[in-house]
Amino acid sequence: MTTLNIVVCVKQVPDTAVERTLTPEGTLDRESPDGLINELDEYAIEEGLKIAEAHGGEVTILSMGPAKAADSVRKALSMGADKAVHVLDDGLAGSDALATSAALAAALTRVGFDLVILGSESTDARTGVVPAMLAERLGVPQLTLAATVEVSGAGVTIHRLTEDGYAVVTGSLPAVVSVVEKINEPRYPTFKGIMAAKKKPVRTLTLADLAVDTGAVGLAGAATGIADWAARPPRTAGVVVKDEGDGGSQVAGFLAERKFI
Amino acid sequence: MSSAPSARPRLDPHDPAGLDSLLSEEELAVRQTVRDFCADKILPHVASWYERGELPGVRELTRELGKIGLLGMHLTGYGCAGMSAVDYGLACLELEAADSGLRSLVSVQGSLAMFAIWKFGSQAHKSEWLPRMAAGEAIGCFGLTEPDAGSDPASMRTSASRDGSDWILSGRKMWITNGSIADIAVVWARTGDGVRGFVVPAGTPGFSAPEIKHKGSLRASVTAELVLDSVRLPGDAVLPEVTGLRGPLSCLNEARFGIFWGALGAARTCYETALEYAKTREQFGHPIAAYQLTQEKLANMAVELAKGQLLALHFGRLKDQGRLAPEHVSIAKLNSTREALEICRSARTVLGGNGISYEFPVMRHMANLESVLTYEGTPEMHTLVIGQALTGHSAFRG
Numbered sequence: 280m281t282t283l284n285i286v287v288c289v290k291q292v293p294d295t296a297v298e299r300t301l302t303p304e305g306t307l308d309r310e311s312p313d314g315l316i317n318e319l320d321e322y323a324i325e326e327g328l329k330i331a332e333a334h335g336g337e338v339t340i341l342s343m344g345p346a347k348a349a350d351s352v353r354k355a356l357s358m359g360a361d362k363a364v365h366v367l368d369d370g371l372a373g374s375d376a377l378a379t380s381a382a383l384a385a386a387l388t389r390v391g392f393d394l395v396i397l398g399s400e401s402t403d404a405r406t407g408v409v410p411a412m413l414a415e416r417l418g419v420p421q422l423t424l425a426a427t428v429e430v431s432g433a434g435v436t437i438h439r440l441t442e443d444g445y446a447v448v449t450g451s452l453p454a455v456v457s458v459v460e461k462i463n464e465p466r467y468p469t470f471k472g473i474m475a476a477k478k479k480p481v482r483t484l485t486l487a488d489l490a491v492d493t494g495a496v497g498l499a500g501a502a503t504g505i506a507d508w509a510a511r512p513p514r515t516a517g518v519v520v521k522d523e524g525d526g527g528s529q530v531a532g533f534l535a536e537r538k539f540i
Numbered sequence: 541m542s543s544a545p546s547a548r549p550r551l552d553p554h555d556p557a558g559l560d561s562l563l564s565e566e567e568l569a570v571r572q573t574v575r576d577f578c579a580d581k582i583l584p585h586v587a588s589w590y591e592r593g594e595l596p597g598v599r600e601l602t603r604e605l606g607k608i609g610l611l612g613m614h615l616t617g618y619g620c621a622g623m624s625a626v627d628y629g630l631a632c633l634e635l636e637a638a639d640s641g642l643r644s645l646v647s648v649q650g651s652l653a654m655f656a657i658w659k660f661g662s663q664a665h666k667s668e669w670l671p672r673m674a675a676g677e678a679i680g681c682f683g684l685t686e687p688d689a690g691s692d693p694a695s696m697r698t699s700a701s702r703d704g705s706d707w708i709l710s711g712r713k714m715w716i717t718n719g720s721i722a723d724i725a726v727v728w729a730r731t732g733d734g735v736r737g738f739v740v741p742a743g744t745p746g747f748s749a750p751e752i753k754h755k756g757s758l759r760a761s762v763t764a765e766l767v768l769d770s771v772r773l774p775g776d777a778v779l780p781e782v783t784g785l786r787g788p789l790s791c792l793n794e795a796r797f798g799i800f801w802g803a804l805g806a807a808r809t810c811y812e813t814a815l816e817y818a819k820t821r822e823q824f825g826h827p828i829a830a831y832q833l834t835q836e837k838l839a840n841m842a843v844e845l846a847k848g849q850l851l852a853l854h855f856g857r858l859k860d861q862g863r864l865a866p867e868h869v870s871i872a873k874l875n876s877t878r879e880a881l882e883i884c885r886s887a888r889t890v891l892g893g894n895g896i897s898y899e900f901p902v903m904r905h906m907a908n909l910e911s912v913l914t915y916e917g918t919p920e921m922h923t924l925v926i927g928q929a930l931t932g933h934s935a936f937r938g
Contacts, residue, residue, distance in 0.1 A: 350565075353565070353569070354569065357569060466607075467573050467576060467577050467607075467608050468569065468573050469573075469607065469608050469609045469621075470570060470573070470608065470609030470610075470613055470621040470623050470627070471609055471621055473566055473569045473570055473573065474566065474621075474622075474623075476569075477566065
């Protein structure tokens with residue numbers, strides 16, 4: 280097989296350990312909290328690096344996001360990826376899954392790829408539909424929720440995580456694969472990797488570079504919108520069951536009422 | 541350049557010195573890698589290791605440290621990462637924020653055993669040992685201190701004499717970190733020509749390293765005695781490039797650099813623990829953080845932490861410029877360990893009874909720092925080294 284061109288999509292998300300806030304438009308405030316690589320994307324990076332190490336190949340990081348997303352791109356490079364493409368344009372702010380997939384698909388078409396790997400969802404929006412949308416837009420097979428990935432010949436085979444076990448799914452290359460956290464243990468950036476990342480090429484592409492219509496992305500291109508939002512109500516006190524001989528049936532009744540049993 | 545009024549600078553309680561603004565993107569990345577590693581691999585287990593007085597899986601752990609590049613990270617070549625002194629210091633701080641025992645493992649491996657070979661060893665010593673030690677495949681220890689020779693290493697009894705082309709080593713070394721798990725020991729001994737260093741593979745007949753038990757400090761660290769019972773070594777086991785105490789003392793100077801950064805990590809953890817505890821612990825209807833006496837403790841902790849970190853960073857920059865004197869190292873080792881211990885003790889009082897529980901990290905760090913205070917130069921010795929530098933008079937050598 281010729282050298283695999285692997286592209287891993289990486290999204291910077293707000294740190295889930297700190298309080299997250301919404302802008303007046305109802306979109307997530309990405310400026311104030313620290314940005315981190317979406318956790319599942321670290322598994323995608325690890326899998327991309329492992330496949331490249333096993334089969335020979337090059338790993339390109341593709342990230343769409345504001346200027347500060349460059350930190351996450353740099354971390355992905357320090358883990359061992361070869362180069363990166365940062366899609367950076369103010370017109371992208373407020374993009375929903377459909378708009379995001381439009382911009383990423385344009386970038387992927389421009390960069391070229393044999394295998395696209397993504398985390399199966401992001402910790403901020405949690406729609407989990409971008410991998411499927413990307414595959415559809417690119418006209419390639421989608422192999423989602425992978426707990427294992429094997430590349431051989433011109434094809435890719437995954438174990439797709441299901442509720443009861445896994446399904447074996449095979450597709451031809453090029454393809455889009457999304458991964459779940461069972462798949463591997465992401466490596467730490469090594470010190471040598473951190474130093475080497477400084478010299479790795481990062482290409483910045485704008486919507487104009489990608490010839491993407493500004494009406495197709497950002498808030499303007501979003502097919503979905505936030506109609507209303509509210510903070511989760513504070514947790515209320517639980518029910519204390521006093522066992523005076525009938526504790527068991529009280530607990531069973533409580534669970535039955537909520538259709539747990 | 542002035543900023544808009546709305547952007548009034550604020551003190552970050554988690555970085556009272558504003559240290560982060562003085563670090564480069566790569567330095568922050570190095571720190572984050574070590575911090576993440578400790579959060580994932582060390583912090584979930586270290587309290588239990590400490591309580592049991594064990595370091596299970598230390599070989600695998602050492603390999604993981606090697607994989608990141610932490611072992612001999614400030615050395616160049618032979619598989620070492622070739623990082624700056626500041627990078628090394630930041631890594632030590634994060635390691636010791638988890639546990640002083642972990643930092644000790646890395647200090648002894650990189651700054652004592654590897655540094656001695658890297659600086660004074662033969663080409664064959666370097667090629668044989670450094671790549672494996674950098675990868676964490678081989679663990680090293682360093683034998684200088686003896687039962688009756690601590691601050692005064694010139695009084696050491698361990699000796700090496702010639703037998704044909706071989707060397708015969710006899711004596712005992714004490715308080716040797718990594719001793720029982722080491723694959724290789726760098727041992728210092730008297731010879732007819734003065735103190736020399738020897739590379740001693742652990743399997744050599746006559747060499748043994750019984751573990752020291754019953755420690756009340758550094759319990760998540762392996763400490764041993766080295767027994768050298770007429771250990772026969774080939775002639776080329778001697779480190780060729782140094783004779784005299786200058787050899788071991790220059791290694792200690794390297795390790796002390798990591799220690800003065802590291803101790804501040806233990807202090808940071810205790811300060812953070814006390815701060816969080818004080819904000820949530822309520823007495824007399826208010827969080828204890830609202831009381832003046834608690835605030836004074838927290839403020840003093842933040843002040844000393846900020847001062848210590850800024851001194852460490854400044855000395856780190858000087859070291860990277862080749863301008864750091866051993867007396868500078870004495871100033872920072874004395875200050876960092878003394879103030880870190882005081883911060884931990886003060887944090888202990890903020891936590892009240894909970895302060896003595898291993899459910900919190902404070903007592904563990906505090907007890908660890910009792911060792912860190914006196915190893916690699918007691919406060920008394922560093923005080924007198926500074927005194928000599930200031931006055932020109934040595935108060936400890938006749």
